[in-house]
Amino acid sequence: MKTVLxxxxxxxxxxxxxxxxxxxxxxxxxxxxxxxxETLKLLQSRFFDLVILDIKIPGGxxxxxxxxxxxxxxxxxxxxxxxxxxxxxxxxxxxxxANGYLPKDxxxxxxxxxxxxxxxxxxxxxxxxxxxxxxxTLLERESKESPLEILSxxxxxxxxxxxxxxxxxxxxxxxNIKESTVSTYKARIFEKLEVTNILELFxxxxxYKRRKTGFN
Amino acid sequence: MKTVLxxxxxxxxxxxxxxxxxxxxxxxxxxxxxxxxETLKLLQSRFFDLVILDIKIPGGxxxxxxxxxxxxxxxxxxxxxxxxxxxxxxxxxxxxxANGYLPKDxxxxxxxxxxxxxxxxxxxxxxxxxxxxxxxTLLERESKESPLEILSxxxxxxxxxxxxxxxxxxxxxxxNIKESTVSTYKARIFEKLEVTNILELFxxxxxYKRRKTGFN
DNA sequence: TTCAGATGTAGTCAATTTTCTACATAAAAT
DNA sequence: ATTTTATGTAGAAAATTGACTACATCTGAA
Numbered sequence: 001m002k003t004v005l006x007x008x009x010x011x012x013x014x015x016x017x018x019x020x021x022x023x024x025x026x027x028x029x030x031x032x033x034x035x036x037x038e039t040l041k042l043l044q045s046r047f048f049d050l051v052i053l054d055i056k057i058p059g060g061x062x063x064x065x066x067x068x069x070x071x072x073x074x075x076x077x078x079x080x081x082x083x084x085x086x087x088x089x090x091x092x093x094x095x096x097x098a099n100g101y102l103p104k105d106x107x108x109x110x111x112x113x114x115x116x117x118x119x120x121x122x123x124x125x126x127x128x129x130x131x132x133x134x135x136x137t138l139l140e141r142e143s144k145e146s147p148l149e150i151l152s153x154x155x156x157x158x159x160x161x162x163x164x165x166x167x168x169x170x171x172x173x174x175x176n177i178k179e180s181t182v183s184t185y186k187a188r189i190f191e192k193l194e195v196t197n198i199l200e201l202f203x204x205x206x207x208y209k210r211r212k213t214g215f216n
Numbered sequence: 217m218k219t220v221l222x223x224x225x226x227x228x229x230x231x232x233x234x235x236x237x238x239x240x241x242x243x244x245x246x247x248x249x250x251x252x253x254e255t256l257k258l259l260q261s262r263f264f265d266l267v268i269l270d271i272k273i274p275g276g277x278x279x280x281x282x283x284x285x286x287x288x289x290x291x292x293x294x295x296x297x298x299x300x301x302x303x304x305x306x307x308x309x310x311x312x313x314a315n316g317y318l319p320k321d322x323x324x325x326x327x328x329x330x331x332x333x334x335x336x337x338x339x340x341x342x343x344x345x346x347x348x349x350x351x352x353t354l355l356e357r358e359s360k361e362s363p364l365e366i367l368s369x370x371x372x373x374x375x376x377x378x379x380x381x382x383x384x385x386x387x388x389x390x391x392n393i394k395e396s397t398v399s400t401y402k403a404r405i406f407e408k409l410e411v412t413n414i415l416e417l418f419x420x421x422x423x424y425k426r427r428k429t430g431f432n
Numbered sequence: 433t434t435c436a437g438a439t440g441t442a443g444t445c446a447a448t449t450t451t452c453t454a455c456a457t458a459a460a461a462t
Numbered sequence: 463a464t465t466t467t468a469t470g471t472a473g474a475a476a477a478t479t480g481a482c483t484a485c486a487t488c489t490g491a492a
Contacts, residue, residue: 010321016232105226152439165415168479181441183480188439199381199414368469384449397471399450404469 002119005042007033008054024112036065043072050119055082066097079118100124150192158185163202218335221258223249224270240328252281259288266293266335282313293334312369316340366408374401379418
């Protein structure tokens with residue numbers, strides 16, 4: 001008899017997922033939690049085989065949640081269940097110790113596959129993320145503390161200016177280099193951090209900042 | 217015998233909502249649609265009492281969806297069923313002719329209440345929005361409480377897309393308008409919200425969201 | 433010591449975006 | 463009823479940025 005803790009603040013979604021699980025795995029008991037503190041309390045009170053974790057529930061500090069869960073029940077499997085927007089960071093969740101990542105707009109079949117494979121002790125990563133892994137040396141890069149560390153000083157300097165809202169030409173002027181040079185840096189930064197525009201860059205950096213400052 | 221058209225692309229959510237409705241209103245038939253074109257097709261083929269509309273489904277142009285639905289079946293009730301992120305814009309949906317607005321993270325009871333009251337010919341507006349209405353002196357009166365409310369619907373729509381990280385040409389393509397038009401909107405949005413680039417825009421909107429939702 | 437890969441820098445030309453102007457229509461104000 | 467202002471939309475020209483390519487120097491690994 002397996003027990004799953006479903007952490008998700010949207011009751012509608014909870015209902016759908018719960019139903020789905022009970023349908024294809026009738027022997028599984030699904031317990032629900034809507035907040036992170038509730039989650040921790042439940043984890044302290046009883047054993048779970050799997051935690052399905054919506055990464056942006058109230059009271060949760062994204063990356064820290066995973067380690068906090070493991071602090072309480074270190075053998076529990078964790079399946080991140082996130083909205084599409086977070087796909088960018090999916091790899092980080094896995095790196096941070098999650099056993100799987102699943103976008104919310106997934107098909108029922110995928111959800112089923114993910115849950116069974118993670119509960120069986122495997123890892124589940126949606127195709128999107130697999131692509132990220134395959135055609136990139138991301139894993140190696142991620143082995144460093146922060147993706148920001150793979151930037152050269154000059155790149156970092158320019159990234160900072162970019163995040164201030166400066167335009168290519170401003171930066172070129174400030175640093176006395178050609179605009180084309182700035183463009184090159186920009187391209188390299190974007191490539192290294194795997195983003196395609198300043199907004200994504202900003203969000204990514206935000207996450208790392210939070211990660212550093214959060215008590216770990 | 218009433219019939220409800222549930223428009224929602226996430227199958228998990230569809231499942232939850234459908235179940236809920238069938239549970240508390242057993243006489244109601246729920247038909248599902250995952251895209252907007254599917255929605256229109258269904259509306260043309262048969263009569264519905266209510267459309268529950270996820271505002272960001274594939275193929276939908278946010279605000280136009282409401283009028284397009286009314287073009288086909290002008291007496292149908294429309295209940296906007298949107299994710300929390302859109303709460304900011306809720307008031308615009310109601311202005312645009314929706315009969316109700318309901319955030320996705322609602323309780324089952326609220327969903328029930330919303331559906332019954334809208335189907336009965338009333339209007340349902342979640343408390344969050346009611347607050348907005350109250351201190352804004354109502355739908356008609358334009359109040360500048362929120363900087364976002366001074367944007368037109370089209371501007372808001374484009375701002376959303378901008379904040380997703382989309383480029384001018386993508387938006388133009390999506391909305392079938394010229395890139396220069398998008399640029400014009402962009403300029404107007406920037407001017408109205410007093411920012412000079414997307415980053416500032418993003419930050420401004422973030423701040424406003426946090427204030428409204430009381431998060432963190 | 434040698435050599436591949438990383439880094440700092442640009443040029444060129446193509447692609448994209450912005451600016452400025454314009455205009456019809458809708459909505460609001462007088 | 464009439465004038466203003468707001469909104470949705472573009473065209474043309476100008477400005478900015480990006481993609482590719484190149485190349486010298488530096489640096490760590492074989």
